[in-house]
Amino acid sequence: MPRKSVPPTVRQRRLGAELRRLRESVDLSATQAGALHGTSQPRVSSIEAGTYAVGADRVRAMARSYSCTNEAYIDALTEMTGGRTRGWWDEYRSLLPPDAIDVAELEHHTSSMRTSTLGHMPGLLQTRAYAHAVISDVVPSFAPHEVEHRVSFRIKRQVAVYGENPKPLTAILHEAALHMGFGGPEVTRTQLKHLLEVSELEHVAILVIPFGAGTFPSAGTGIYYMAGAVPALDTVQLDTDHGLTFLDAQPKLVKYRTILDYIERCTLKPGKSRDLIRRVAADL
The missing domain is CATH 1.10.260.40 (lambda repressor-like DNA-binding domains)
Known part of the structure; x- marks a missing residue:
């Protein structure tokens, strides 16, 4: 055969x-x-x-x-030669779409990460309960066992931030994400507490765009920028309703680096971002 x-x-x-x-x-x-x-x-x-x-x-x-x-x-x-990299994500190859597995392999090899999200927390910073609430609301909906596979996979991906070889992460999120309430007040409160704890790590910068910041580019799109060993090998991953899209053409890499730089200028500094997260958590 x-x-x-x-x-x-x-x-x-x-x-x-x-x-x-x-x-x-x-x-x-x-x-x-x-x-x-x-x-x-x-x-x-x-x-x-x-x-x-x-x-x-x-x-x-x-x-x-x-x-x-x-x-x-x-x-x-x-460094990119040979066959596919073997890693913890291989156990999910028969359970999840190939592009999801690709993200984990890219994170394993990346030198740093920048992400911008608006309606919810970045996947690398989600608690298990919060991730379960977000993934359960996907359309079309997943069967219960599929939800569990995806939640488990998302949590394991966080080795890129919390593992033995953690990668620098800059996470930009909008104040709206702090108020969305995925999973209810208790899940959100725990998630915001987790966000504050992670924000104290030296290699993690969490930056919040306050409601008063006004407009900014790509306000309707989540952007995930993974740096390669050299800038020419960077990768952009966009979340869309039809799945994940990967971009690597140099003009697009330059464009999304510029967009993220612009968005970052709209955020509060790390300390003020933490203060805002604390205020939102206290009001729940």
Whole structure:
């Protein structure tokens, strides 16, 4: 019986996309690149699609043959070689959509994270009860066992913030999220207490946009920006009603870095953000 084909992860596709960009930057066709590297056009296309695992030496040779001289960038590309990364998220591969698994793998490799949410707390900062309330309200609704899988997965993802190798996190949220009341007053009160505790960690910055801040870009969209080993390998993940969207084209990375910088200027400083969270919690 033939083995079932496993689609490449976002990380594998990203390596291929970067190699394709390098090839196109020197105006080589896949056929010409194949001849240059002693392989075939289909093999080059498979590498660029992320469906064929390629080694570090081959990536270095390809990058240099495409006139790339950015050693930090080449080193970062070689770190992305080989097969899919094995990690705690593998136990969820048969339970959750591939894009959800991709987020956990990206978080494992990222150097820092910036997130902007409006109606609810960032997933990496949610308590289990709060996450259960948020996930239970998704349309179309999930079966009870699906809710539990997704809640468990979301909580395990928080190793990126609380694990042995925690990543710097800047979380921007709107004051509206503090008042939404997911799960009722007790769940919200516990969530806000958790938010205050996390905000004291040196590698976490929680910034609140107060109601009086007025308008700001992407007010209707959640943005999750994960930094790569070099800026060229950053990734943006957007939450949409039809699922998760991943962006990595350089103009879009620049755009969303700029948007997050602008939104951050609309927030209260960390200390004043904590004061506002405390006031909201006290009023519940």
